[in-house]
Amino acid sequence: MNYLSTRARAHTxxxxxxxxxxxAPDGGLYVPQRLPHFATGEFDGLDxxxxxxxxxxxxxxxxxQLASQLPQICAEALDLPIPIxxxxxxxxxxxxFHGPTAAFKDFAARFLxxxxxxxxxxDAPQSTVLVATSGDTGGAVAAAFHQRPGFRVVILYPDxxxxxxxxxxxxxxxxxIVTYKVDGSFDDCQRTVKSxxxxxxxxxxxxxTSANSISLGRLLPQMAYYAYAAxxxxxxxxTAPTLIVPSGNLGNALAAIVxxxxxxxxxxxxxxxxxxxxxxxxxxxxxYQGRPSIATLANAMDVGDPSNFERLQWWFKDxxxxxxxxxxxxxxxxxxxxxxxxxxxxxGMAFCPHTACALAVLSRVPASNRLIVATAHPxxxxxxxxxxxxxxxxxxxxxAKLLARPANAQTLANHRDALIAALR
Ligand SMILES: *Cc1c(COP(=O)(O)O)cnc(C)c1O
Numbered sequence: 296m297n298y299l300s301t302r303a304r305a306h307t308x309x310x311x312x313x314x315x316x317x318x319a320p321d322g323g324l325y326v327p328q329r330l331p332h333f334a335t336g337e338f339d340g341l342d343x344x345x346x347x348x349x350x351x352x353x354x355x356x357x358x359x360q361l362a363s364q365l366p367q368i369c370a371e372a373l374d375l376p377i378p379i380x381x382x383x384x385x386x387x388x389x390x391x392f393h394g395p396t397a398a399f400k401d402f403a404a405r406f407l408x409x410x411x412x413x414x415x416x417x418d419a420p421q422s423t424v425l426v427a428t429s430g431d432t433g434g435a436v437a438a439a440f441h442q443r444p445g446f447r448v449v450i451l452y453p454d455x456x457x458x459x460x461x462x463x464x465x466x467x468x469x470x471x472i473v474t475y476k477v478d479g480s481f482d483d484c485q486r487t488v489k490s491x492x493x494x495x496x497x498x499x500x501x502x503x504t505s506a507n508s509i510s511l512g513r514l515l516p517q518m519a520y521y522a523y524a525a526x527x528x529x530x531x532x533x534t535a536p537t538l539i540v541p542s543g544n545l546g547n548a549l550a551a552i553v554x555x556x557x558x559x560x561x562x563x564x565x566x567x568x569x570x571x572x573x574x575x576x577x578x579x580x581x582x583y584q585g586r587p588s589i590a591t592l593a594n595a596m597d598v599g600d601p602s603n604f605e606r607l608q609w610w611f612k613d614x615x616x617x618x619x620x621x622x623x624x625x626x627x628x629x630x631x632x633x634x635x636x637x638x639x640x641x642x643g644m645a646f647c648p649h650t651a652c653a654l655a656v657l658s659r660v661p662a663s664n665r666l667i668v669a670t671a672h673p674x675x676x677x678x679x680x681x682x683x684x685x686x687x688x689x690x691x692x693x694x695a696k697l698l699a700r701p702a703n704a705q706t707l708a709n710h711r712d713a714l715i716a717a718l719r
Contacts, residue, residue, distance in 0.1 A: 378390050410512055569625070
C-alpha cells in the first residue's frame with residue numbers, strides 16, 4: 296500500500312515513512328492511496344480486538360517493514376477491554392476508556408508507539424514526539440512512550456482549559472516526558488505544533504515526529520475498534536447500528552466513517568459536538584468555516600477547526616459527504632449537565648461530559664439500534680460530573696496511580712519561537 300498527502304496527489308510514500316513523519320512535508324495529512332474492502336465473513340473465527348485489528352489492518356501494512364510484526368503490535372497495543380453495555384432496548388454504549396489514561400486515545404497512542412519503537416534503528420538519535428493536546432491525547436501519548444528508549448515526548452496543553460485531573464496526569468510522568476502549559480487555546484497549541492512540524496528542515500534537525508490525531512498511526516488503530524464493534528453487533532444478529540460519536544478534531548469519527556467505506560456494517564453516523572459548531576454548520580449545508588474554539592464542559596472537543604476535516608474532504612466531495620449518512624449535531628453546556636444528571640438518575644451510571652454530548656443527541660435520532668461511543672471515564676472529569684450527580688466516582692486504578700505522583704508542568708509562551716527554543 297502506498298500513501299499520499301492530502302495536498303499532493305502525485306507523490307507517494309510508504310507507510311513506514313508516513314508513520315515516522317506524522318505530518319506530510321507539504322503540510323498535508325497522509326492518506327492511503329485506496330481503501331481495501333471487506334465482507335463481514337472475512338472476520339469469521341476472529342474474536343478479540345487484536346485479532347480483528349490485524350486482519351483489518353493487514354492491507355495497510357503490505358510492503359511495510361512491520362508487516363510480519365502486525366499481529367504482535369496489535370496484541371501489545373490493543374489488548375484493552377472494550378465492553379458494549381446495553382443502556383436499554385434501543386441503545387448500547389461502546390466503552391473505549393479502559394486503557395491506562397482512561398480515554399479512547401490510549402488505543403491509538405499505544406499502537407503508534409509500538410510501531411515507531413519497531414521502526415527505530417537502535418543507533419538512531421533520539422526522536423522527539425511533539426504533541427498538542429486538548430486534554431487527553433497528551434496523557435495517552437505520554438503513557439505509550441514513557442520510558443521507551445530513544446524517544447522523548449513534548450506535550451503542549453492549553454493552561455486552564457483542561458480538567459484538574461487531566462492537568463495532573465499530563466505532568467505526572469517525568470523521565471522522557473516534558474510537559475508545557477501554554478497561555479492560549481488548544482487551537483493555538485495545535486497551530487504551533489503544526490507549524491514547527493511543517494518546517495521540514497527544522498523537523499529533521501530536531502528529529503521531530505507527531506502523535507496528534509493528524510497522524511496516520513492513530514487513524515488506523517481507531518478503525519479497528521469500530522470494526523470490532525460492528526462485527527460483534529452483526530454477530531448478535533442485529534442490523535448495522537446508528538453510531539453516535541462525540542467529536543472534536545474528527546479523528547475518532549473519521550475512523551468510523553472510513554471503516555464503513557471499507558464495508559463493515561455501520562449505519563448512520565452521527566457526530567455529536569459541543570457548542571463548537573463548525574461541523575454541524577457544515578453538515579447542515581453551510582460552507583466549511585474553521586473558527587476559534589469555544590471553551591466548554593466537554594473540553595477535549597473544544598476544537599473550532601478540526602484538523603481531520605482535510606482528510607474527510609480528500610475522501611469525499613462536499614456533495615457526497617452531505618449525502619453520505621453523516622450528520623453533526625451540536626450540544627450546549629447546559630444540556631451536557633442535564634444529560635449527566637438524567638442518565639445518572641435513570642441508570643445509576645456516570646458519564647463524562649463528552650459522552651454526554653452523544654447521549655444528548657439520542658432524542659434527535661430514531662429510537663432503535665443505536666450505539667453510542669463513550670470516549671472517557673467520568674472520573675477524569677470529576678470536577679464537572681461529581682457535583683451534578685451528587686456522589687463521588689471511583690477512580691480506575693491506572694489513573695489513581697498517576698494522580699498519586701507529583702506533577703511538573705513548565706510554562707511556555709504562546710509562540711512558535713518559544714517552542715523551538717525549548718526543543719533546542
Ligand atoms: C479527544 C477526545 C474527543 C474527541 O475526539 P476527536 O478524535 O478529536 O474527534 C472526545 N472525547 C474525549 C474524551 C476525547 O479525549
